[in-house]
Amino acid sequence: MPAKTGKEYIERVDQAQANVWIDGEQVKGKISEHPAFKGVMKTQAELYDMQHDPKKKDFMTYESPTTGDRVGTSFIQPRTKEDLEMRRKMMQEWARHNNGMMGRSPDYINVGMMAYGSASEMFGKQDPFYAQNMSKYYEYCRENDLSLTHTLIQPQVNRGVNAAQLPDPYIAARIKEKTSEGVVIKGARLLATQGGITDEIMVFPSTLLKQAEEENPYAYAFSIPNNTPGLKFICRESFDYGKSNFDHPLGSRFEEMDTIVVFDDVVVPWDRVFALGDVGVCNQAYNESNAVVHMTHQVVSKNVAKTEFILGLVQLMIETINIGQYQHVQEKASEIIIALETVKSYVAAAEANAKVDKWGIMTPDFTPLNIARNYYPKIYPRFSEIMQLLGASGLMAIPNEADFNSELRPDLDKYLQSATGNAYDRVKLYRLAWDVCMSAFGTRQTLYERFFFGDPVRMASALYNGYDKQEYVDRVKEFLDRSEELVQK
Numbered sequence: 001m002p003a004k005t006g007k008e009y010i011e012r013v014d015q016a017q018a019n020v021w022i023d024g025e026q027v028k029g030k031i032s033e034h035p036a037f038k039g040v041m042k043t044q045a046e047l048y049d050m051q052h053d054p055k056k057k058d059f060m061t062y063e064s065p066t067t068g069d070r071v072g073t074s075f076i077q078p079r080t081k082e083d084l085e086m087r088r089k090m091m092q093e094w095a096r097h098n099n100g101m102m103g104r105s106p107d108y109i110n111v112g113m114m115a116y117g118s119a120s121e122m123f124g125k126q127d128p129f130y131a132q133n134m135s136k137y138y139e140y141c142r143e144n145d146l147s148l149t150h151t152l153i154q155p156q157v158n159r160g161v162n163a164a165q166l167p168d169p170y171i172a173a174r175i176k177e178k179t180s181e182g183v184v185i186k187g188a189r190l191l192a193t194q195g196g197i198t199d200e201i202m203v204f205p206s207t208l209l210k211q212a213e214e215e216n217p218y219a220y221a222f223s224i225p226n227n228t229p230g231l232k233f234i235c236r237e238s239f240d241y242g243k244s245n246f247d248h249p250l251g252s253r254f255e256e257m258d259t260i261v262v263f264d265d266v267v268v269p270w271d272r273v274f275a276l277g278d279v280g281v282c283n284q285a286y287n288e289s290n291a292v293v294h295m296t297h298q299v300v301s302k303n304v305a306k307t308e309f310i311l312g313l314v315q316l317m318i319e320t321i322n323i324g325q326y327q328h329v330q331e332k333a334s335e336i337i338i339a340l341e342t343v344k345s346y347v348a349a350a351e352a353n354a355k356v357d358k359w360g361i362m363t364p365d366f367t368p369l370n371i372a373r374n375y376y377p378k379i380y381p382r383f384s385e386i387m388q389l390l391g392a393s394g395l396m397a398i399p400n401e402a403d404f405n406s407e408l409r410p411d412l413d414k415y416l417q418s419a420t421g422n423a424y425d426r427v428k429l430y431r432l433a434w435d436v437c438m439s440a441f442g443t444r445q446t447l448y449e450r451f452f453f454g455d456p457v458r459m460a461s462a463l464y465n466g467y468d469k470q471e472y473v474d475r476v477k478e479f480l481d482r483s484e485e486l487v488q489k
């Protein structure tokens with residue numbers, strides 16, 4: 001199946017009947033009709049339908065190099081800068097549809113799969129068989145327009161010791177045995193966003209494994225269908241409370257869900273294994289394949305759309321209660337403008353300085369993207385703070401749709417009108433602001449931006465350690481020597 005439609009996305013996930021648990025119950029029947037998932041699955045279906053919009057399909061899809069069918073652009077192996085731009089345009093089209101609130105829309109993993117598939121040779125270091133598996137799997141994802149969730153992190157039990165030293169060696173998912181059918185995995189992983197509402201799960205190495213023999217059983221890379229026997233998704237409480245789009249404008253549409261993934265002796269078929277039992281190979285995969293670069297390109301492109309949305313929203317809030325004449329308000333809105341132009345520049349610089357990598361793929365320049373992924377986790381919480389500072393009581397004077405449909409309406413119309421319009425429109429806007437900066441959905445967005453790409457502390461460390469500072473150190477040394485020469489004379 002080439003680029004799929006929304007209907008095909010929903011039917012496939014419904015039919016798979018993955019083992020998903022929420023509120024102490026297993027989801028039975030069609031997951032797309034379950035209150036916790038139906039809003040987000042509808043939105044995800046809309047994303048897939050955009051691939052078939054006659055006005056958009058020229059950049060939302062491209063010709064498959066193997067079949068000539070039109071397949072999703074996020075799978076493209078970019079060979080030119082124009083390819084990269086087209087991919088970014090496609091990713092931003094999706095991001096603008098969800099206002100950047102669906103961090104794990106399928107393009108995120110698709111671009112990573114492309115990188116792994118293109119660098120498949122790398123997986124052959126252990127055995128050429130793994131390289132073949134990786135390359136075939138990328139093609140399979142592309143030709144079937146697979147949607148994937150992923151899990152990289154070990155359970156947060158005791159971060160002071162290795163997984164092998166925890167009270168039970170099978171807390172963190174671990175290789176249990178190898179059989180003629182495949183590799184048996186037992187234990188758990190975190191934190192699969194969109195777990196249970198995609199076709200498959202990518203279980204790749206965390207980049208944090210320690211280089212120790214005892215860690216090898218925790219080192220592997222594979223992908224399997226979500227309905228593989230023994231695989232279980234445990235959901236947190238849903239932030240889609242079944243309210244209307246008016247009441248919960250974001251939660252009712254974009255609640256992606258986060259899940260704990262349990263592997264109860266899951267058999268991973270051999271043709272789905274890409275790396276096994278080697279910390280060295282696993283730790284290199286993310287960087288050497290440049291998956292990290294392509295995934296960051298998706299993230300920062302998405303963040304442009306998200307920041308555009310926040311700026312538009314804040315400006316509407318300002319106009320609605322007429323506070324734009326105050327300088328501190330202008331200053332706060334300017335912070336968002338500066339952030340928007342900054343993230344846009346990172347994307348532009350990364351694309352302008354893109355180069356073909358050793359795998360033949362046009363790869364954005366990582367430095368600006370790396371800066372962006374360190375910058376955004378710090379600036380996004382500030383957006384939330386700015387909205388609270390400018391919204392004030394307006395973020396609490398937000399009766400819901402039922403109130404507007406009740407006898408309270410005349411009161412609401414009178415007391416909640418705004419400088420620019422009626423009470424209904426004003427509350428609709430402020431409910432949106434509340435869903436960005438105060439609701440469970442909104443605060444989860446802030447946590448997401450802080451952590452979803454890894455621990456910000458360790459990301460900053462990686463930036464510091466990998467950044468070439470010598471030229472600047474030399475310049476300072478040269479300057480210091482210069483002054484000494486003068487003194488000696």
Ligand SMILES: Cc1cc2nc3c(=O)[nH]c(=O)nc-3n(C[C@H](O)[C@H](O)[C@H](O)COP(=O)(O)OP(=O)(O)OC[C@H]3O[C@@H](n4cnc5c(N)ncnc54)[C@H](O)[C@@H]3O)c2cc1C
Nearest residue numbers: 150151152153159190191192193447448451452454455457
């Ligand atoms: C909303 C959300 C969605 C997510 N979605 C996904 C997903 O789809 N797939 C996925 O795989 N993961 C996902 N993640 C997980 C994400 O990758 C992790 O949160 C992130 O890597 C940090 O790991 P941790 O949560 O285990 O924090 P920990 O590593 O447990 O860190 C907790 C605290 O301890 C400190 N700390 C711990 N160890 C060290 C150390 N060695 N050095 C310095 N400081 C340390 C950290 O700085 C931090 O302050 C998601 C996370 C969130 C919040």
